[in-house]
Amino acid sequence: MTMNDQQTTLVADQIALRNLMDKYCDAVNRGDAESWISTWAEDASWNLLGTVVTGSEQILGLWQQMMAGFEFVVMMPSSGQFQIEGDTATGHWYLQEFSRNLEGVGNTLLSRYTDRYIKQDGQWLFSHRDYVFIYNGPADLSGSYLPLDQ
Secondary structure, eight states, X not given: OOHHHHHHHHHHHHHHHHHHHHHHHHHHHHTOHHHHHTTEEEEEEEEETTEEEESHHHHHHHHHXXXXXXXXXXXXXXXXXXXXXXXXXXXXXXXXXXXXXXXXXXEEEEEEEEEEEEEETTEXXXXXXXXXXXXXXXXXXXXXXXXXXX
């Protein structure tokens, strides 16, 4: 593979990883469970604020349980970084999230996903995600900020 081919592959993989996150967020925003779970590898794991589940069936179940408490959720990725090595990669995303629960209470989140990815059959998927809050509170940002480790 020439240097030019390697660069083209790297750019294509970066775009594919960004598209994976776009698909994930779009599915959250629309409440589309089928599209959302299609972004995960079958044997993936998800650490959602300290609750760890493994396997796409358990991951989907946790997501559906969590989403059932909201009238709406809007998740917007703001930046992402990747380190790609062949058919695996690591990376992280920062997000802004806005939601309203079933009681009508609104909330603002600033959060971070730290990820591992795998390319299967030419498609990038999440193989592991760690999700943490940076900020969770009112839209005026008067709540507590939790700085992240480097």
